[in-house]
Amino acid sequence: MNKYKTTESVAKGHPDKVADQISDAILDAYITKDPLSRAAIETLVTKDNVIIAGEVLGPNMKDSEIKSIVRHTIKNIGYKNDGFHWETVKIKILLHEQSTDISIGVAHGAGDQGIMYGYATKETENLMPAPIFYAHLTLQNLMDAVEQYGLGPDAKLQITLRYENNVPVYTENIVVSIQHHENFSNVKEIIYPHIQSSLPVGWMCSEENLFVNPTGRFVIGGPVGDCGLTGRKIMVDTYGGYVQHGGGAFSGKDASKVDRSAAYMARYLAKNIVCAGLAEHCLVQFSYAIGIPKPTSFYIDTFGTSIVDQERITTFINDNIDLSSSGIIEHLSLQRPIYKCTSCFGHFGRQAKEDGSFSWEKTDLSHELYKELMEN
Template identity: 45%
Template sequence: MSIRNGLFTSESVSEGHPDKLADRISDRILDAFLKLDPDARVACETLLADQCVVVAGEFRTRRIDDFRSVREDAVRLVREVLQEAGYSDAATGIDPDRCEVQVRFNRQSQDINQGVDREDGVLGAGDQGLMFGYACDETPELMPAPIIYAHHLVRRQAEIRRNGGLPWLRPDAKSQVTFRYEDGHPLEIEAVVLSTQHDAETGLDEVRSAVQSHIIDAVIPTDLRSRGFRTLINPTGRFVTGGPKGDTGVTGRKIIVDTYGGSVPHGGGAFSGKDPSKVDRSASYMARFLAKQAVARGWATRALVQLSYAIGVAEPVSFAVETFGTEKSTSRDIAAQLSQEFDLRPQAIIEILDLKRPIYYPTAAYGHFGRTDLPLPWEAVH
């Protein structure tokens, strides 16, 4: 959704949010497989509810021992993710040491595999689908401003919680940032919403005062605040019950948080738990990479890239670039130039972006794009 004049809002969630726990567990399992076998095929899904975690999926490794090794280690990996997110017992949202963990790993269907690892040696797309990538000059990260600030807020919440600055903070949190746009540019922030889990002993007034001073004021610059700027902190009041105890978490339910905050379309596919042969993930990363080249090179101030694939087919079905009239030269065919420079078949994407590595767990919270804290290859400028 492109706003020229008016208000636009994006949200983010913390690493302790139940859906993000699911994403992080799925990507921790993925990284474990890729560490043993860079060519592993992984499709991992996670469900969390109260004191139960279910990890399931389809997997293929060259050596059966690698499959068995990760399956046997899965319970430990799940518990580590819960601990790293800040959960310590059932009262905080889930007990990492005592919760039930069910592991349901299957071997990948040969019907799917035969279309991916083809007899001619060419890697076919792991599924059909369409993927979008985007870049713009609204922020130094070449990302839309609302999602960048929404991520900053929940990252700050996690930082304060970890360093003990506000000892009553708990892991589950959500943020929302509303920008006013004029002539297609983010002008000022109209509103911030931040809901954070806290312990039972801390009153609402203390929560709101501390969150305002320690989180919102630390993240939102005063010169970006509108005249009517307002904050809504824990607008429902008490937020003690959080994590999987308060809400079920499922892999892939925060795809807009993972991408561009709703500023542009999403193809529909989630990222977490999928190896790079799945174009839902790898082609989305490539689409971001291509869009970023167009903006970073000065060809346009906004670029939206769409790719689409058919399962088992290497060449993309379609490739398009939209610059919303911001291109600097009408004589340059950006789509043609990018497609000549970069091979868009799945195997080439994997090689260009070096995707057969265990790099995915850190991406499963605070967005896959615009990250300056991680050396992500799809964020590089060539």
């Protein structure tokens, strides 16, 4: 039976991603000054305005410093348009001190209650589901290539992959909406080769199934055309809707918020289990309660692909990995200014870097898993 799976990616100029980048840039600034800073920073962007709200427990930061971060972020994205220009946009800051009730909880354990998921699959080289992998790869390559033509920065790409016998084999259709200048008429002609070169040979959909700016024009884009908010692209940020999502957004939250840190640990564990050859697919689920250090539940599902008992994997992880909120922070070294780079093109499936960003993508645990569970 053939199946079709669809997901999307959005570019750095998408209004929601503008908001995510601003929130994480401010978070990084606080952590740079004090690694123990706690923050939940929300950003709203709309025509001629940026509003920063949320809670912070950390060093004093002047409004002028925060505004400078906001303008620098918008400038790097590429907005210097009428209605949203990095130099002239109005910025309102409504940050206040973190609630003492939350601070008490963080001091003793997890910073909130919630459910988090992590996933890995052998479908792609970076152990991500193929739809989100190719959506991000294609849009990122496309945006890197077309800036010279004056296209963007607001864009999104939706891709539908055809599966046969549970294996992706073909691109059924692609939808691209990309901002362009007035009277720009050959967008499809420009972007077609960049999309084709991003996909495996023979995967490109037919030309009639490549839909580019379906309404016929996309001149008014970014925060002028649509309000943007932090945390509205949670499926784009994770696995493209391929598996369950806990519901919590990531951007603007420090690592005491298990919405973010435990989701990173869940991906780390799932990826290492698959990398070790213990399973072809792996889903890891956590749940936490505010103020309680250890997870209230920890569950692994390998969808029948595990070659060892799942209980042995769970026991090994429980015995060797500290799954408390503080243990996760230490294991993945999350008290560093590493978050702005996560806010575009997904938090997962990226390359771990020397500055500590994407530490949850390392596969160092896979060797221990293999030795303990495959050789013994």
